[in-house]
Amino acid sequence: MDSPPPQRRLQSLVDDAIREILLRKPPDDPARLVRASAVSTAWFGIVSDPSFFRDYRTFHGKPPILGYLDNKSYESHNVAQFIPTGAFRPLVCERRNWDAVDSRHGRVLFYTPKEDTDFIVWDPITDKQQDACDHLGCHDGPFLVAFMGSNEVEKTMFASVYSSETTQWSEMISIENPHDIYPFATNTCPYAIEEKGHTAVVGKKIYYPVKWSYWTMKIVTYNVGEQELSLINLQGQAPARGILMGEEDGALVFAAIKESKLSVWSMEAGPNGVVARGQRRDIKLETILTPRALSWMVGETFKDGRCTLVGFANGAGVIFLNTADGLFTVEVGSGQTKKIHRNCSFETVIPYVSFYSREHARFVMPLQSNSYKK
Structure with a gap:
């Protein structure tokens, strides 16, 4: 040759x-x-x-965290703001009358009730917006948008899924929430989805946190493939005030703050929907946070049980902490921390994690x- x-x-x-x-x-x-x-x-x-x-x-x-989204409410309007964490800047950083609700696979989902459509999917790198799929501009292929809600009066939960290929929502399915889930709850509504909570996606299953009592955690699971809803009781498997943060390596990630310690653990779905405890990691906050941030947390958060966990970057293994000294990130694997914003008014942030493709x-x-x- x-x-x-x-x-x-x-x-x-x-x-x-x-x-x-x-x-x-x-x-x-x-x-x-x-x-x-x-x-x-x-x-x-x-x-x-x-x-x-x-x-x-x-x-x-692991893919990098290019920024995060924060929703702000004003008297006349709402604003969803993209806040960069590095050199990357999208063409548009603020979206008026939009609410960021989730970010996965390099795209962001917004709730846009004042637009022609209720939801818009946005790619921050290209500034491409979609409420359907024309098979010409979609970068990562067709997508699904899962919707989950609750009716506190009828004490039911319902769900539906949208396909960009068919541009149609599936038929709504629902499940009743048994009255005996929270026998001791008096000041909480056990039938409502946690509005400021985080969701997790493992395979074709989506996990939503439900408002819980001091003694009980509850997760509702939406199986998109089988179009089924089910409830998971985490009582005895997760500490009180633990929070569902997201997913990592096919497992659910939970976190809680107690006595200057950040505890992070994972759970995997077992037979019959049972969730088993996974490996737990404890990070001592006094060794990674500034004195100002730690003193506020000890004096306020630990005293009444409130938590400052505001976000989790799926795929990057990074937790976002809101403190009086600003917004911090904590790498779960290494325990390394970084201050990324001086403001301390964050309630829920939505990290944007993506590779250029x-x-x-x-x-x-x-x-x-x-x-x-x-």
């Missing part, structure tokens, strides 16, 4: 070198790869190749096609 011409071998070596350089671009600034893909058709081909994205994720490990490179191609260098 004839060997390739020297010029072709040289070009192949150059492409390999460029690929290795691009693989090392920091993932917390997607704009660098966007600009790289617009340099030439050759560079675009490298970045948009599926194997490059796989190797890029493997090289950098080849689909984003394809998005910029029509915009930059006239400027490509041959």
